[in-house]
Amino acid sequence: MKKPFLLIFFFLITVMQVVGQQHFDKAAIKSIMKRVADWQIANPNKGAEHDDLDWTHATLYMGMLDWAELTEKEDGDDSYYQWLLRIGRRNHFQVGKWMYHADFIAVGQPFIDLYNKYGNKKMIAPVMARANWIIENPAETTLELDYGKLETLDRWSWCDALFMAPPVYAKLYALTKDKKYLDFLNKEYKATYDYLYDKEEHLFYRDRRYFAKREANGKKVFWGRGNGWVLGGLAEILQVLPRNEPSRAFYQDLFVTLATRVVGLQSPDGYWHASLLDPASYPSPETSATGFIVYAFAYGVNEGLLDKKTFMPVIEKGWQALVDAVEPTGKLGYVQPIGADPRKVTRDMTEVYGVGAFLLSGCQIYNQLSNHEK
Incomplete structure (x- = not known):
């Protein structure tokens, strides 16, 4: 009786390995990215926090930009670039309404990237004007976030903000070589780091409200997507800061330390x-956290910042998990809704920022496989 059981067991293991290899294949990765991107374009999110210039869509655009670059380079297909340009043009490449709030300048990131490609100053003028105004009129509030006092959102007082705003200033510095952007980035980022980074756990609190809170198992509360936001933001900063820039060392060291913990x-x-x-209290999959983390890890391995032997098995397993959350239609599921803390997630939940993270991670893995072929 044992022999048939063992044969079935080894057969199942082999099938699982083959499926995993297929998912970590250039053609398969490209195919599922196209399916996910096309589904999202055909099924736009609407309603609160989903206008064209909101942070949710800014994150989607960043993933779409990497996907657009890949498809144009390999297939001569500029349709995704054209989709992004239509969004920019109908909004005159403006940024969001609030002058200081990090979420409302996040859309400046993809607009700067479009300017770098097309060279049209209309694409960069609004975000540069906003950044200049903030630098010249810095917010004077504390980092003690309080939703009853909206002015406490004027600085980067929650960890998600480290994905939304800092890369804007890094990109403007890389573009103009004007030190004011770098000085502002360094000052504000380090202030948030000193306030929200737990130097014992090597993780970021979402905001000050979680300093004393504990999970059901007694552990501190560290949000998966929140730390994913930070890792993703660091990857964006490191992609544009010059290697000979002295302040780059801080971001690179933090990236490696945080990645090594996560x-x-x-x-x-x-x-x-x-x-x-406390993953046991929230056992359901969560693809937005996973997408940002896989993106950051893949970038780190590609750049030689993270050890390949340690991180590649984790990247492969994470990508397999992301692929498993995609419906045949291309809808990405298990995306935690908008929020500030760990919450339960179901397969039918999706969000544009989850799709952005999926595309960012897929493009980094695809580039890694392409480089391996050379």
């Missing part, structure tokens, strides 16, 4: 769950 928090199912230190 890599050990992947769950057996391949996902990083909503709560990093």
